[in-house]
Amino acid sequence: MKRKSKNILKHLSIVVGLFFLAIAGILVFVFNIFSEPSDEFAKKNSTATFSPFIRTGTNTIVNRKQHELDNAKKMAGNKEFSIIRTSTDFNKDIPFTVDKKAGVVYKKQYNGRRINICVTGVDSRIGSNFKHADANHVLSILIDKGEIEITSIPRDTYADAGMPDTTNQNIIAVLRPAKGRKAYLNRIAQIAELDTIHYYMEFGFSQAMGIIEWLGYDNSKQTLQVLRSRKVFGGGDWQRTYNQGKFMKQAMLKSFNNYGGIFGDLVLMGGLSFTETNLTSGTLNAILKKLKESDFGQTEDVTLRVRPEFPYDYKNFDFNDKDIIAHMSAKVQQYSGTNPGSSQVSTDSLVIKELNSALKKAIRADSTGQATLTINALKTYFQQKAWLQITDKNTRHHYRETMKNLLMSAYNKKKDPASAEKVQQLIEQESNLFLNSKNKSKSDNEPSLELMQ
Numbered sequence: 001m002k003r004k005s006k007n008i009l010k011h012l013s014i015v016v017g018l019f020f021l022a023i024a025g026i027l028v029f030v031f032n033i034f035s036e037p038s039d040e041f042a043k044k045n046s047t048a049t050f051s052p053f054i055r056t057g058t059n060t061i062v063n064r065k066q067h068e069l070d071n072a073k074k075m076a077g078n079k080e081f082s083i084i085r086t087s088t089d090f091n092k093d094i095p096f097t098v099d100k101k102a103g104v105v106y107k108k109q110y111n112g113r114r115i116n117i118c119v120t121g122v123d124s125r126i127g128s129n130f131k132h133a134d135a136n137h138v139l140s141i142l143i144d145k146g147e148i149e150i151t152s153i154p155r156d157t158y159a160d161a162g163m164p165d166t167t168n169q170n171i172i173a174v175l176r177p178a179k180g181r182k183a184y185l186n187r188i189a190q191i192a193e194l195d196t197i198h199y200y201m202e203f204g205f206s207q208a209m210g211i212i213e214w215l216g217y218d219n220s221k222q223t224l225q226v227l228r229s230r231k232v233f234g235g236g237d238w239q240r241t242y243n244q245g246k247f248m249k250q251a252m253l254k255s256f257n258n259y260g261g262i263f264g265d266l267v268l269m270g271g272l273s274f275t276e277t278n279l280t281s282g283t284l285n286a287i288l289k290k291l292k293e294s295d296f297g298q299t300e301d302v303t304l305r306v307r308p309e310f311p312y313d314y315k316n317f318d319f320n321d322k323d324i325i326a327h328m329s330a331k332v333q334q335y336s337g338t339n340p341g342s343s344q345v346s347t348d349s350l351v352i353k354e355l356n357s358a359l360k361k362a363i364r365a366d367s368t369g370q371a372t373l374t375i376n377a378l379k380t381y382f383q384q385k386a387w388l389q390i391t392d393k394n395t396r397h398h399y400r401e402t403m404k405n406l407l408m409s410a411y412n413k414k415k416d417p418a419s420a421e422k423v424q425q426l427i428e429q430e431s432n433l434f435l436n437s438k439n440k441s442k443s444d445n446e447p448s449l450e451l452m453q
Contacts, residue, residue, distance in 0.1 A: 068191070068308035071158045094327050099314040102242060102306045112144030115287060117199040117279070118188050119248070120176070121208055126354050126386050131202070133176035133184060134228075135244050138192045141287060146294020148252070149303045151192040152245035154237040157308060159187045191307050199279045207274040210388040214271065214433060215251050218322050221391060222329035223247075226319075229332045233315060242306055242314040249302045250319050256288075256297050273429045274385065351389040355381065355399050362406050374410040378403050382423070385430070400427065 121135030133155060140149040155173040162178055163169040172191070176184040185197040203211065205224070212220040227247055230240035272281055306314070318324055358377050365373035382403055390396040404427050411420035 068158055094324060096315040096317050099316045102304050102314050103310045103312045105309045110142055112142060115141040115143055116194050116197050118185055118197045120202045122202055122204050127380055129380055131177055132173045134173060136172055137245055143290050146291055146296045147301050150245045150248055152241045152306050153191050154241045156237050157191060201275040201277040203275045204384050206385045206388040210274050210385060215255050223325055225332045226325060226328045232331050232335045238312055239315060245304045247319045249304055254320060273426055348390050355386060359402060366406055371410040371413040374406055378407055382407060
């Protein structure tokens, strides 16, 4: 009897211990997500140490930085690198300054906490799940200093994707689909000379257009065409990469204070819904709170650099000027006229044709009760938010709602109400996101009470 009592007490103590461990774990999780950035990235960021050598696709070990520089020079020798570089017409039509520092390595002492977020634009075509890493950037948030470094990396930067070097496919763009996200993020960290990547955000054409529109730019299609062009403004992929980083900097500073207050978390969650990410709105809100406490928001608070190191006179455009965007877009269109496919941004008619074909299959499957076929016909388009590539808002709304209703019906037929609810939730988040952005833009343009008096 005595032994039995001891066993009962022993088991009770184990259960009680596990209970308190579970409670502690929940508290730690909640605190980390909704209060402050977690210890995983809050540690002081010591100087990263990397091997000075790299193994190439031919299994040859070479100096890493020299190999990257040799590849950069090879890229710079391409014809596309110098197109319109010295054109007087280009200089006259589109004003720009020159940035001589972005491609140069300089020592900037910082021993505080650093949060590294990799932002990747993938070039998967509408309806396709294949993802090349077309745009590669790292936002390094120097949380104790209230500053941000943007490291922009050209898509053709060397990365061992498991191909023979003679194929020219050992590049960062191919590494993402060939070896997966983990290998891709490790190589991105190495190129940017950072210890690790803590968070990632990935999005395709449609989501990019949605984000650009949400940020308040008048013509998201024009803007994306400009940011994707590497054969019009000189400098090839290096200038294109710099343009994207510069746009991110200007958009960040422009919209930093736009979405605060009680609805901030809701809006951020809607914005994150445009991306595939491991960030939560709570974590992002905690980061923004820290930046606001440091009075972040001046031009000098964001540093733009291009890596690997390659000294070049980057053209510095003002992407907040809609006239400049329009002029640059016209040049992209002019170039595309003689080089079909160079824009790579689909027209409304092509998007609508693609969606009509997918919806036709889905409706046929739905009418015969084949829920799985309905979902398979629409799932990729829904994940891509393909309707965002349609300029006309009413037409866009029609395709979005039709797709939503078909998917919700199919999931309910499969006895999967959770997936149906998720579809509904994602559409509501998007609607609230654009409504908030529209109302904010309207209120910003209204005269203040002081001016009205």
